[in-house]
Amino acid sequence: MSLPPLVPVRVPLDATERRRAARHVLLDGFGPDAQARVAGARVLVVGAGGLGSPVLQYLAAAGVGTLGIVDDDVVTPSNLQRQVLHGADDLGERKTASAAATLRSLRPQADVVEHAVRLTADNADGLLAGYDLVVDACDTFATRYLVGDAAARRGLPVVWGTVLGWDGQVSVWWSAAPGGRALTYRDVFGPEPAEGESCETAGVLGPACGVVGTTMAVEVLKLLTGTGDPALGRLLMYDARTSTWDTIPLAAPPAARGATPARETTLDAPESGVAAGRAPRVPAALGLVVDVGREAVVDGAVWVRLEDLAAGNLPPAVLDHPLDAPVVVVCEQGLRSRGAATVLRADGWRDVHPTTYTALASGV
Missing domain, CATH: 3.40.250.10 (Rhodanese-like domain)
Structure with missing residues (x-):
């Protein structure tokens, strides 16, 4: 079921932008109005790594007007296997700066805003202010919960994804979704757990990040324009070993049903310590x-x-x-x-x- 467009037509498309986006304009059910919504949209992407790279590249290429990037890390050699926004010449550079340079080269008209900070409880609400939608492309539970909670407070939709090893997941959270479809990250996964596996400890197949990240970019465009059926109320699960996708329906918040919250299937970890x-x-x-x-x-x-x-x-x-x-x-x-x-x-x-x-x- 499609949702109403998230953003209005804020600025008409000029001839240059319409020509650049001609393949979108020709799409059945898309057209110039949808592309104009994309051009006026403001999207914040949290994380400029394995998932943030394809998300940001495709959103910039698709014509999103303003792209904010939140990341406090620098480019290291082990990033280059999957974080395709960055190259060997960027080693040691802040990921926000490297990403911004690549995106501006891809589409000079894009307004790229660098937030070279770690998202925290103190700055989350301020970072999200002024954006229409948030993309959660981060890699820790702590940041996921901060993003989910801040977006829920502001009523912003979140396009979320994760990849670990061979497996990926994608969904959409939106506390203010119309039609009784409200659903948040915390609704589905319950209280914040201890940190679990990560790409650093379990590895990750580089192209799997591309598959999941581009799927996230598709979800963003559907929400911005009110086209297609976004993954709100559905958990999309990708298995790179078999190149298959499975879909798990997500119902009302578990607390309302007296059920046990789900867990991110790729990230459970044992309790431990000294x-x-x-x-x-x-x-x-x-x-x-x-x-x-x-x-x-x-x-x-x-x-x-x-x-x-x-x-x-x-x-x-x-x-x-x-x-x-x-x-x-x-x-x-x-x-x-x-x-x-x-x-x-x-x-x-x-x-x-x-x-x-x-x-x-x-x-x-």
């Missing part, structure tokens, strides 16, 4: 213990960054360790250690055991 705040020590019987936490924690372990491990930069203690001897890999939640174990097994070590600081401190 027991009683104690730094665990390596039991002598374990042999080689590799700590891949964000900082060195385990006394007597070999600490290495997961990024270096994935890049093949192994410390001498690991390189000298026999391939058939046991290796224990440890981190905060067991997420980074699972990824490290996958890398070490692929490099030839046959007896690799991922675990957490808590389990190591408990002697498990």
Whole structure:
């Protein structure tokens, strides 16, 4: 079921813009009025990474008038496998600046607004002010809930997506949706959980970000123009292994039904931590213990960054360790250690055991 157009026709299309958007104007059910709505729209994209890249590129190319970009990160080598807004010459540059330069090259008339900050509880409402729609292309639960809650307070629709490993999800949240269709991120997923897997720990197939991100861009254009059937009330689930999409209907808020909220299917994670705040020590019987936490924690372990491990930069203690001897890999939640174990097994070590600081401190 289509929804009314989100934005009015604020400015008529000039001849140059109409010529540039000719393939949109020719679309059945779209036409010049819909393109004029796109040209007058103001869209905020939170995240200029794997999902934000295709979203921003296609929205700029489609003719969205104002594009805001929220991201406080800089471009690093491991981004380039999927974050196609950025190139090798942009390493070390702020993602907002790199993204803005690419978008202005793609469409010089676009008004690109850089918000080179992390979205927080203190600035979320201010960042969303003045925009018609928000795209949630971020990669943490904390930011997703901040975006969802701030948009709900302002009555703004949110086009949301996530990718992890081979899997992706897309949906639309809108607290002020007409026709009794209101639905928010918190309605579906319930209270904010602990952080789970991420691309940093589980990996991600680069082109899957493109598939999901371009789908998000389609949802944005449908909402802005009132064309097609947006994914409000539906969870679209993509499996890159089989190149298939599944659709899960989303009903009224779970609290109203007395049901258990859903969870993002790709992001559940075990509870963990360092027991009683104690730094665990390596039991002598374990042999080689590799700590891949964000900082060195385990006394007597070999600490290495997961990024270096994935890049093949192994410390001498690991390189000298026999391939058939046991290796224990440890981190905060067991997420980074699972990824490290996958890398070490692929490099030839046959007896690799991922675990957490808590389990190591408990002697498990």
